[in-house]
Each structure stands twice: as C-alpha cells, then as structure tokens.
Amino acid sequence: xxxxxxxxxxxxxxxxxxxxxxxxxxxxxxxxxxxxxxxxxxxxxxxxxxxxxxxxxxxxxxxxxxxxxxxxxxxxxxxxxxxxxxxxxxxxxxxxxxxxxxxxxxxxxxxxxxxxxxxxxxxxxxxxxxxxxxxxxxxxxxxxxxxxxxxxxxxxxxxxxxxxxxxxxxxxxxxxxxxxxxxxxxxxxxxxxxxxxxxxxxxxxxxxxxxxxxxxxxxxxxxxxxxxxxxxxxxxxxxxxxxxxxxxxxxxxxxxxxxxxxxxxxxxxxxxxxxxxxxxxxxxx
Amino acid sequence: xxxxxxxxxxxxxxxxxxxxxxxxxxxxxxxxxxxxxxxxxxxxxxxxxxxxxxxxxxxxxxxxxxxxxxxxxxxxxxxxxxxxxxxxxxxxxxxxxxxxxxxxxxxxxxxxxxxxxxxxxxxxxxxxxxxxxxxxxxxxxxxxxxxxxxxxxxxxxxxxxxxxxxxxxxxxxxxxxxxxxxxxxxxxxxxxxxxxxxxxxxxxxxxxxxxxxxxxxxxxxxxxxxxxxxxxxxxxxxxxxxxxxxxxxxxxxxxxxxxxxxxxxxxxxxxxxxxxxxxxxxxxxxxxxxxxxxxxxxxxxxxxxxxxxxxxxxxxxxxxxxxxx
Numbered sequence: 001x002x003x004x005x006x007x008x009x010x011x012x013x014x015x016x017x018x019x020x021x022x023x024x025x026x027x028x029x030x031x032x033x034x035x036x037x038x039x040x041x042x043x044x045x046x047x048x049x050x051x052x053x054x055x056x057x058x059x060x061x062x063x064x065x066x067x068x069x070x071x072x073x074x075x076x077x078x079x080x081x082x083x084x085x086x087x088x089x090x091x092x093x094x095x096x097x098x099x100x101x102x103x104x105x106x107x108x109x110x111x112x113x114x115x116x117x118x119x120x121x122x123x124x125x126x127x128x129x130x131x132x133x134x135x136x137x138x139x140x141x142x143x144x145x146x147x148x149x150x151x152x153x154x155x156x157x158x159x160x161x162x163x164x165x166x167x168x169x170x171x172x173x174x175x176x177x178x179x180x181x182x183x184x185x186x187x188x189x190x191x192x193x194x195x196x197x198x199x200x201x202x203x204x205x206x207x208x209x210x211x212x213x214x215x216x217x218x219x220x221x222x223x224x225x226x227x228x229x230x231x232x233x234x235x236x237x238x239x240x241x242x243x244x245x246x247x248x249x250x251x252x253x254x255x256x257x258x259x260x261x262x263x264x265x266x267x268x269x270x271x272x273x274x275x276x277x278x279x280x281x282x283x284x285x
Numbered sequence: 286x287x288x289x290x291x292x293x294x295x296x297x298x299x300x301x302x303x304x305x306x307x308x309x310x311x312x313x314x315x316x317x318x319x320x321x322x323x324x325x326x327x328x329x330x331x332x333x334x335x336x337x338x339x340x341x342x343x344x345x346x347x348x349x350x351x352x353x354x355x356x357x358x359x360x361x362x363x364x365x366x367x368x369x370x371x372x373x374x375x376x377x378x379x380x381x382x383x384x385x386x387x388x389x390x391x392x393x394x395x396x397x398x399x400x401x402x403x404x405x406x407x408x409x410x411x412x413x414x415x416x417x418x419x420x421x422x423x424x425x426x427x428x429x430x431x432x433x434x435x436x437x438x439x440x441x442x443x444x445x446x447x448x449x450x451x452x453x454x455x456x457x458x459x460x461x462x463x464x465x466x467x468x469x470x471x472x473x474x475x476x477x478x479x480x481x482x483x484x485x486x487x488x489x490x491x492x493x494x495x496x497x498x499x500x501x502x503x504x505x506x507x508x509x510x511x512x513x514x515x516x517x518x519x520x521x522x523x524x525x526x527x528x529x530x531x532x533x534x535x536x537x538x539x540x541x542x543x544x545x546x547x548x549x550x551x552x553x554x555x556x557x558x559x560x561x562x563x564x565x566x567x568x569x570x571x572x573x574x575x576x577x578x579x580x581x582x583x584x585x586x587x588x589x590x591x592x593x594x595x596x597x598x599x600x601x602x603x604x605x606x607x608x609x610x
Contacts, residue, residue, distance in 0.1 A: 006413035019412035026423035036438045052452045097323040103319035133586040134339030157331030218431040236433045257434040268429035
C-alpha cells in the first residue's frame with residue numbers, strides 16, 4: 001500500500017476517502033459527455049423512443065459517424081473545414097502578433113507601456129458577444145461580412161490579450177543576464193528573441209497557442225450572426241440547426257459533438273498542468 | 286546552457302514575486318512601435334472600432350433592410366429623444382424590466398453557486414492523493430468542450446419523453462411517469478440553464494482558485510495549527526483571506542462571462558414563446574435575428590456594454606492587474 005503515502009502524511013483511511021470523493025467528482029464532470037457518446041451510437045428510433053435506455057439496445061451504431069457527413073440539416077464537411085481554417089488561422093495570427101508585444105513589454109520600459117498593457121487587459125475582459133452588433137456592421141462596411149476572414153480577425157483579436165499576458169509573464173521570468181550575454185555577442189533584439197528567449201519560454205507559448213485554438217474552435221455568438229451561409233459556419237453554429245426540430249437527429253448531433261470535442265479536450269490535457277501556473281502568473285496576482 | 290535552464294520559466298512564472306522589473310531602455314515609444322503595432326492594430330480595428338461603431342449605430346435609424354438612413358427617429362409608440370430615440374424605444378419597452386431582473390438573478394445565482402462549489406472543490410483538489418491528476422483532467426473537460434454542445438446534451442437529457450435524465454428521475458420516483466418539462470416553463474427553463482451555466486463555469490473557477498491556494502505559504506497554515514486552530518478555523522481565518530485576489534478574479538471574470546453568455550439560454554429557452562426567460566444578451570440577439578433591427582440591438586448592446594464596463598472598473602480597482610507589470 002505504498003502508493004497511499006502522500007506528501008501531507010495523511011492517514012491511509014483519509015487518502016482512500018479522498019480517492020473515493022475524487023472518483024465521484026470525476027464521474028459528475030464526465031457523465032454529460034458519456035451520455036453524449038452513448039447517444040452517438042444509438043439508432044434514431046432508439047434515441048427518440050419514449051421508453052429510453054441508457055446503453056444502446058439495438059447494437060452500437062458506429063455508422064452514425066459516417067452517415068452524419070451527409071444530412072439535410074447542415075453541410076457538415078464544410079462546417080468542419082470552416083472550423084479548422086478559422087481556428088488555425090486565428091491562432092497563427094495571435095502568435096505572430098502577441099509574441100513581439102509580449103517580449104517587448106516584458107523586457108523594456110518605455111512611455112506608453114502601461115497604457116498598452118491596460119488596453120490589453122480591457123480586451124481580455126471583453127468577448128465577441130458584447131460587441132457583436134458593432135462587429136456585424138463593421139464587417140459589412142469592410143465588405144467581409146459572411147467570410148472566414150471576418151471570423152479569423154475576431155477570434156484573433158479577442159484571444160490576443162490572454163496570449164500576450166501569458167507570454168509576457170514567461171518572458172519576464174527569463175533572467176535579463178541571458179539577454180545581456182546575447183547582446184554582448186552582438187545579437188540584435190530580433191536575434192535575442194528568436195535564438196535565446198523563444199527556446200526558454202516555449203511552454204508559455206504552447207499554452208497560449210492551445211488556449212487560443214480551443215477558444216476559437218468553440219466560438220459561437222459572433223459566428224452565429226456574421227456567418228450567414230451554411231457552408232461558412234463552424235460546427236458550434238451548425239449543430240444548433242438540428243436542435244428544436246421535430247424529431248431531432250440526436251444521434252448525429254452527438255456524433256458531431258464527440259468528433260468536435262475530443263481533439264480539443266486532448267489539446268487541453270497538454271496544458272492542464274500549466275493552467276494553474278499560468279493563471280497564477282497571468283491573471284491571479 | 287539552453288538545455289540546463291529549459292525548465293526554469295515555468296517554475297518562475299508561478300512565483301510572481303521573483304519577477305524582475307524590466308530595465309529602462311532608450312528609444313522610447315517610437316522604438317517600441319514596430320513590436321506593438323500588429324497587436325495594437327488588431328485591437329483598434331476589431332475591438333475599439335466596433336465598440337465606437339456600435340455606439341454610433343445606436344443613434345442611427347437602421348431598418349429591417351439593414352440600410353442606415355440617417356439619425357435615429359422616434360418610433361410610433363416610443364418617446365422622442367432626438368438622436369437617442371432608439372434608447373427611448375428600448376427604455377419604454379415593456380419587456381425590459383423583466384429582462385433586467387432575469388439578467389440580475391441569472392448572474393447572481395450562477396456566480397454564487399459557481400464560486401462556493403469551486404472553493405470546496407479547489408480545496409479538495411489541492412490535497413494530495415493517488416489519481417489526483419486524472420480527476421483534475423476530468424474537471425477540465427467542460428472548459429475545453431463547446432458550451433453549445435454541452436448544453437445540447439443537457440437539453441436532450443431533460444426532454445420529458447425520451448430524455449435519459451427524466452427517465453432516471455422517473456425510475457427514482459422523483460417525478461411522475463410523464464416526466465418533468467424542464468424547458469417547458471420560463472422558471473424551470475431558467476433554473477435548468479443556471480445549473481448548466483454553473484457546470485461549465487466550474488473548471489475555470491476551480492483552476493483560478495487552485496492557483497490561489499498553491500500560493501498560500503504552507504508555514505502560515507502550520508502556524509495556525511500550532512496555535513491549536515481546527516481545520517475549519519484555519520481555513521476561514523488563514524487560507525480564505527489569502528485567496529482574496531484569486532477570489533476577486535474568479536467572481537468578476539465569471540460575472541462578465543455569465544452575464545454575456547448566449548448559447549445556454551438560447552438553447553434551453555428555445556421552446557418558449559415571448560421574452561419571459563430572456564436576459565439582456567439573448568434579447569439583443571433576438572432583436573438582431575428576428576426583429577432584424579440592428580439599431581435597437583445596438584442601443585441594447587450599449588446598455589449591456591455600460592454594465593460590463595462597470596464590472597471591469599471594479600476589477601481594475603480591486604485586482605489592480607497593472608500593479609506588477
């Protein structure tokens with residue numbers, strides 16, 4: 001029973017109690033997604049049956065995962081492509097824009113630095129839903145209404161703040177002697193950033209990148225009103241078209257949800273450990 | 286050298302106290318501009334401009350055809366407030382009091398439950414036990430998953446005819462054989478939506494509080510124990526006061542997120558006619574999508590924005606996020 005020995009030297013009975021409570025907590029957080037998964041492998045008749053069952057009775061319908069791509073409700077292959085393109089492009093844009101800003105504000109003092117960081121914090125507190133009415137009209141004005149580009153810009157802008165904060169705190173933690181040594185060797189600011197700092201702060205960058213990608217992947221409110229063509233809409237918006245219809249095709253709703261959720265949950269697992277440290281450094285001061 | 290220090294930033298980032306103040310450098314703002322310009326441009330174009338444009342649109346007349354045809358004019362029933370006539374329209378809207386009350390109840394109930402449950406769970410998840418990492422990973426799932434999709438599975442499970450949650454409640458004899466119509470009346474739909482909102486808000490809140498708990502020095506807890514304080518007493522008089530800042534972050538960020546949440550209520554109240562279970566955010570989107578009146582929606586958004594600005598102001602005052610930059 002050596003594995004029951006924990007850092008705070010709690011008695012074994014208490015450690016076992018913690019494990020039992022831990023298991024219950026984990027179940028509560030996972031049950032909705034288990035229901036989702038089980039629903040995704042039921043037949044349409046079974047999932048709409050007035051005598052519901054928890055497990056699939058008529059065999060596990062794995063072919064829901066192939067049939068869902070061709071349904072009258074929404075052009076799913078296009079929705080998946082839209083989601084991937086928008087989330088990836090927004091993440092790349094955030095990376096390009098946030099790395100230099102985070103590095104410079106962490107390394108140098110200059111007039112306007114606090115004002116810039118203040119603007120970043122204000123942006124962090126906002127989200128697309130708050131400004132959607134303005135954003136819709138602006139995108140029409142710029143003639144990019146109902147385009148990927150509009151949603152790429154919106155997702156990048158609203159995630160920029162968290163990424164900048166996160167990376168700023170990681171850059172600030174790199175000892176300045178590292179920079180000075182590089183500059184003595186004749187490296188400019190750009191080379192100091194790329195060859196000396198980036199290798200040291202990559203955990204912060206990975207965390208910011210994954211966080212941005214996941215949040216762009218799940219964005220809903222602005223996409224709902226800006227992307228009016230079915231082919232342009234991301235999965236989050238496409239899914240709502242199934243719900244509320246008479247005889248909803250729940251098996252497809254859930255199969256699509258599972259396919260959409262699993263990749264981002266796996267990505268989130270990679271940064272799970274760093275979220276506590278990141279929140280401590282970035283938001284919680 | 287690179288390899289030997291590769292793990293350092295992560296450890297140091299967790300301890301803001303060890304952060305060095307950046308050295309003053311010559312060059313001033315013009316030298317900084319190339320590094321900040323891309324971020325600044327993106328914020329100006331996609332955050333600052335639309336905020337201003339939204340305020341401008343709230344004073345224009347934009348009909349169902351989406352064409353801007355001049356300054357706002359009073360509606361037939363609405364008061365004449367000049368260019369502020371859209372505000373005259375929304376402030377005399379008979380739905381508004383109910384919507385503001387709903388928004389208030391929605392935010393208060395969801396944030397209070399979220400924070401209280403998170404305090405307990407964060408405290409629990411800070412204790413060591415085998416498998417803790419797996420439990421923490423399970424807790425993070427609703428944070429990564431789309432809120433639309435999480436809400437949808439609850440909506441399905443709550444269906445009185447074929448939903449599995451209703452089926453479970455019937456088997457436990459907690460509801461009658463016809464099930465309970467969670468989404469069929471304004472009060473129960475709003476209540477169910479609140480439960481879902483708490484569920485999806487828990488992961489961020491737990492992690493924010495966990496970050497706070499980890500920065501509580503162990504010797505302060507030891508000292509309290511030496512003084513003979515019990516576990517509850519230690520928690521309330523030693524741990525909780527030191528969580529003040531992470532608690533403030535959790536409360537204020539959740540207030541903004543919950544206040545501006547769209548999908549949960551939109552899905553849970555879609556069976557209901559009228560506006561009895563709407564919050565300001567869902568009402569804005571109904572005005573935009575169904576009434577097709579972007580000018581009224583803009584006026585409502587300006588009201589919404591003013592409330593958010595107030596919360597942000599409190600955040601800046603209480604949390605002082607720029608103190609250590």
